[in-house]
Amino acid sequence: MHRFKLCVYCLSLVIALIVWTPGTLGQAPPAIQIFMPDGSLPTRNMRLTLTRDDGRIETVFTDTKGKFQVTGDLIREADYIVTVESDGRTFDTTTARFRIIRSTPVYTPVFLQPYTSKTKPPPGAIDVAALDVNVPIEARTAYEEAMKAVGSGNSAEAIPYFQKAISLYPPYLRALNDLGVLYLKLNRLDDASRLFEQAIKIDRRFYFARLNLGVILNRQGNYKKAAETLSPLYDESRSLRGLPSSYADALIGTGQLSKAEKVLRTALADTGMDLKSQVDIHFKLGLVLSREERFAEAVVYLEKTVTLDPNAANAHLVLGGSLLQLNRLPEAEKGLIRAYALGGSAVASAQMFLGQLYLMQRNPEAALEAFELYLKDMPAAPNSAKIKIEISKLKATLNKE
Numbered sequence: 001m002h003r004f005k006l007c008v009y010c011l012s013l014v015i016a017l018i019v020w021t022p023g024t025l026g027q028a029p030p031a032i033q034i035f036m037p038d039g040s041l042p043t044r045n046m047r048l049t050l051t052r053d054d055g056r057i058e059t060v061f062t063d064t065k066g067k068f069q070v071t072g073d074l075i076r077e078a079d080y081i082v083t084v085e086s087d088g089r090t091f092d093t094t095t096a097r098f099r100i101i102r103s104t105p106v107y108t109p110v111f112l113q114p115y116t117s118k119t120k121p122p123p124g125a126i127d128v129a130a131l132d133v134n135v136p137i138e139a140r141t142a143y144e145e146a147m148k149a150v151g152s153g154n155s156a157e158a159i160p161y162f163q164k165a166i167s168l169y170p171p172y173l174r175a176l177n178d179l180g181v182l183y184l185k186l187n188r189l190d191d192a193s194r195l196f197e198q199a200i201k202i203d204r205r206f207y208f209a210r211l212n213l214g215v216i217l218n219r220q221g222n223y224k225k226a227a228e229t230l231s232p233l234y235d236e237s238r239s240l241r242g243l244p245s246s247y248a249d250a251l252i253g254t255g256q257l258s259k260a261e262k263v264l265r266t267a268l269a270d271t272g273m274d275l276k277s278q279v280d281i282h283f284k285l286g287l288v289l290s291r292e293e294r295f296a297e298a299v300v301y302l303e304k305t306v307t308l309d310p311n312a313a314n315a316h317l318v319l320g321g322s323l324l325q326l327n328r329l330p331e332a333e334k335g336l337i338r339a340y341a342l343g344g345s346a347v348a349s350a351q352m353f354l355g356q357l358y359l360m361q362r363n364p365e366a367a368l369e370a371f372e373l374y375l376k377d378m379p380a381a382p383n384s385a386k387i388k389i390e391i392s393k394l395k396a397t398l399n400k401e
Contacts, residue, residue, distance in 0.1 A: 030106035032082055034066035037091050037114040042066035047147055049083040051274065061151045082110055091115050139168035143175045155182060171202050177209050189216050207237050214246050223253025245280050252288060261288050279309045287318055295322040313343030317350050324353055333357055348377035352387070368394040
């Protein structure tokens, strides 16, 4: 029996999302209290961003006195970063950290830093907070209503408010970008692209819109245009969060593997990456090395990926395929079984690899079962004809026995 070459399909799978299980804490909900620079309480809802150590990021709103209680699935034993972006007039962007520990009450005061105008965006980037000073109060009010609706999970209510804000002030970059991001989450890619392109026409220094446009182009499979969009942005501001990963996607999609490897290795030098970014970058580097048939090197990064996120099904899949190429069969089998247990039919290639592995071990019964399950999960697989031939051979061999 022969050995298949590593299937190219597994090497172009999307990154698996990090899976986590929210904890239930027996205590009053953790609370965050915002204080203005003069020590007084706010007199309106304050928008803040919560970043958890597993990479989850949520935009939420306080009550009219600056208090927010962390409830629901946001709660787990973890480290958090609270970020309140500058309003461009009263306070600078301010961050604070806290940790939720089981059975320990958490109260986090956040004292906003006085506005000094010294906080600057990356070199060459536009300072959106400063631009907000020019936004009419009616447009700003509509935008804040939109963001409150987003924070409450009410996308349908948020969209008209965003549209109102933009109609009242067409160059409202923050509103254009945030509505585009909402459309992106709703998979309304054409609507999102239109808004990002509009923002870019207003000012190319608004880096977020250029990055988000590249994300959409990658999702649409237009990797060539994505690379053309993200390449100059990477030269201008490679530290922009999420940019190295998206640029690497475009480079991988256009077959520029060496360049993608360089981008990913540079990203790994960032010691401040959150967990989600670490998983993402390690996996993609392992993916690139696998596609270059540098399997031993790939295994190093893929093993790191599954250590960081044991539930990353696609990482287990590519790791198993790479170990198979290195003839490390017991480890490969373990990884592929784990991949399929996590991802099921979404990682059907795990069964194809297992079929190959069992052929190498001269285990026709197991190989037949794996190949049949592969075709059950992917009946229209491009290699289905070859797999059907292999199944026929295996059945003939088993019937003779």
